Amino acid sequence: MGKDTGFIEYDREVPLERKPSDRVQDWKEYQQPLSKDSMEKQGARCMDCATPFCHTGIQLGKSMIGCPTNNLIPEWNDLIYRGRWKEALEKLVKTNNFPEFTGRVCPAPCEGSCTAAINDSPVAIKSIERAIIDKGFTEGWITPNPPAIRTGKSVAIVGSGPAGLACADQLNKMGHSVTVYERSDRIGGLLMYGIPNMKLEKDIVERRVRLLEAEGIQFVTNTEIGKDIQAVELRKSFNAVILCTGAHKPRDLFIEGRELKGIHFAMDYLTANTKSLLDSNLADHAYLSAEGKDVVVIGGGDTGADCIATALRHQCKRIVQFGKHPKLPMERTAANPWPEFPNTFSLDYAYEEASVQTGKDPREYSILTKRFIGDESGHVKELHTVQIEIASDLYGNTFIHEIPGSEKIWPADLVLIAIGFSGAEKELLDAFTLDQDKRQKMNVTNDKYTTNLDGVFIAGDVRRGQSLVVWAIKEGREAANECDKYMMSKMK
Template identity: 55%
Template sequence: MGKPTGFLEFDRENSKAIKPRKRIKDFNEFHIPLSKERQETQGARCMECGVPFCQSGIVLNGATTGCPINNLIPEWNDLIFNGNWEQAYNRLLKTNNFPEFTGRVCPAPCEAGCTCGLNGISVSIKDNEMAIIEEAYLNGFVKVAAPKVRTGKKIAIVGSGPSGLAAADQLNKRGHQVTVYEREDRIGGLLMYGIPNMKLEKHVIDRKVDIMKAEGVEFVTNTNIGTNYKASKLMREYDSVILACGASTPRDIKSPGREAKGIYFAVDFLKATTKSLLNSNLEDGEYISAKDKKVIVIGGGDTGNDCVGTSVRHGATSIIQLEMMPKPPDERAQNNPWPEWPKVSKTDYGQEEAKEIFGEDPRSYETTVKEFISDEAGTLIKAKIVKLTSKRDEESGRMSMVEIPGSEYEVEVDLVLIAAGFLGSESYVTKAFNIEVNQRSNVITEEDKYATTVEKVFVAGDMHRGQSLVVWAIREGREVAREVDSYLMGYTNLQ
């Protein structure tokens, strides 16, 4: 440990966010990193404790705490405190293929498990990780490292999100020839079109993909396996196939009037904005605009917040965000002790921006849409909102949210964005490969395994485990790579 009393001597310091009224003028990332010296001081706060929950990556009480990819956090915290940034980068890369992604978009379950958080404020692990990878790029520590020997084995990966990219990176380093197929026009999957630029600017993805290309990974875009490219062709031409297509089927809202014009899934809204932004800086008009519109976002979580932040940048005249569940407490409840993920109320960037512009938090808890109301032309004009309360079912004993009689009220609305989460894999992909899925439409495998019910076809990421975090997708990509390598070679030396 470089500084045994660091957590006592130094306060936590984060990268500084640009003020809301200034940052909403564009779609750029808006956090200003600390200086190198101040970031090294943050590394001193790590106690390098005997039981580092920060790198445990376990699920407690239904939520992840600690890092799912088991980052060697105390090690690289100590290394940056001592100014050894290159070695810190080397240790970080042992477990994480894409710290430039997780350092930006991960909700940091590592910090939830930090021992400092038991009686104080956790170490700024996420900012430290981000600083390491950006320092590595700045100083040339990141180098192209193509494998010196090829195995002669060919692997196709369907999907270029975080799980597909992680599997591709690992298997290419092993010496296999890897080709990644992506149905969109750009590589990145969820990272490219599911996460707005203000959280992850797309040149960050391109920078890493260019390195992977130089190392020998092949990428094929605009190719949708199961529609314009036959699955049988992949099966003939490759020794193994990995499906990493994500959980891209959005949950719908079944309220009356759902067919009205002006109701969209959040994923379509966010994707269209990012694509238009990258193609023309929004000048082509090929996106769903919230400008001068009264917006309702149905659903919380990251996606709902991203819809709020994007609508603010479009120039919406008002934003309401509906959340079915009650508002979480401001502090940990007694039944939510450390090191569990803290189930507390948090205000994310989009909500902060909406509050600044419109004068109040956009969230309305314990509410949902009961009915959508349209005009004679079928265009959405109003929504009937109803309040909810928690009630225990007498037969099952389960708690559920039910309507409060007489609590309905109407609000004017021009644009509704449904951010109610995602289901598992898309049926046209699983049918194309004849693989079995469960009731949640996730692909069936043995527990903690990645081989599907079809020989030489494997699965990873959200279409395997359901909608989850980017860091879990990276873990699954690394683990499926080990399983495929062992399948092809009879053993594996991948970590």
């Protein structure tokens, strides 16, 4: 695929980024696309590697190898190299419903499994993916394409995040009538309110939603199952129901001082900010402001990084992020070989912005929060931490050891907890009388996406636990296939 010597002749290029000092002044996307010629050269870097791992989508232990949606990466790379962009788009959308989302927010496990990455930089797969879909919209190649025939079967999808939208798109293409229920005031779920504008501007999400509407999908907002409409009513009104509500129940810290004011869950912080931004450009002040505050983010993942980028745009006084794990190595270790996703150190957009604005990377490693301390009004004013070491025994069990003498006190006016999510919210479980397994995910039947309730399916984070947008899309597509088989079998 590509040019035989392309990976030798051309260096890897990725989209340009706006200067950190400029972009923290607004909420626009921080990346800027490369030119058509540059993208075609990047496509030329795709090797004829005989057995490509980039599109395999294999789960190996806790590691992911290649793209979960099994994108036809070598094929559309080759088409881009040859300047056949419209054909590349046709290949791309065969496996991925929303490349405009994954091309912006996916961590690109495909690139970690690129053959060129064994001893060189990988092909810029994610950048090419985004370029293809963006060109498709710009050129007018992507237009509403409703199904010619309807089956007479109807499906209710609860949740409009990436899993719900992918599921709806697939079932609608099959000719079923699809209604998507969303409890928020806007469609998009995580894509709308969980990911900041800097990574995914909301007109991109709204453009896709308008396209899905034009193809016949109905969206119902401000509707919560079990409150505004009962689960039993959904099951009576539709031939099938698919739950794609995500894993919104946040993990908490049960330590001294947790009840103090000024301590919030990260997703509440991000959601309120985006809603206020969309509603009034923050003029309504209906959000948690970090302006002039000492901000501490607890949790070292992507959500924590998004909190940092948001707080910087609020013009916080200082910011620090705590992670319990040690700093990642600069290069792969023997325990993290190719083609696994590379667990290596990187400077995310938020950390680059913080480094420019404050003079240092805000991340603190191997640190454990012990307690929160408040002032006389019951508002958090500081937190106490200790450095830790994480060790494992012969059986794979991990243990945390506190390092004596490493205690430290940090000033804090605003604390954001970003340590992940533990599963579905109780209200949804109660509404459908569904049980969770020991990992607080909904019980399912093998890989059929079914539940103990006839005609009720689940997909996305609510099924597999907190994961990536690209995994949610895969889950939505596969759940749609299983739901289609179920409904069509009832016609016999």
